[in-house]
Amino acid sequence: MTNDRDRPTPPSDLDRDAGEALARLEDRDADDLRAIAAYLEDLAAWTESATDESDERAATGSTPSNPDGDVGEDIDDGHEYPEGVPDRATVTVKEIADTTYYYYQWRDGDRIESKTVQRKNGSW
Structure with missing residues (x-):
């Protein structure tokens, strides 16, 4: 069994809603957490892409x-x-x-x- 003091802590700069969402995930098994992490990575990439496209449209007038x-x-x-x-x-x-x-x-x-x-x- 791993030591609880080795347990990762959530980032301190998260807003309240994000902190609560992470707290609800803490007791999930490793497979669920990895699947959620992969989804969040994909979501982050998509969000960046959408932001980049929006910035490009604003710059080009499209x-x-x-x-x-x-x-x-x-x-x-x-x-x-x-x-x-x-x-x-x-x-x-x-x-x-x-x-x-x-x-x-x-x-x-x-x-x-x-x-x-x-x-x-x-x-x-």
């Missing part, structure tokens, strides 16, 4: 509906979404070589779904 910051056609409120695309989807419109592309993206649970529709020379 928005979630126009992630590349490209100037494209505005989608008016009467825009009809293709079948299978929810109204909450973000839309990016780009014109490349006389072809207009509509890029739709939306979240479905933990997955990001997308659909691309193209219109050549004003026709679908």
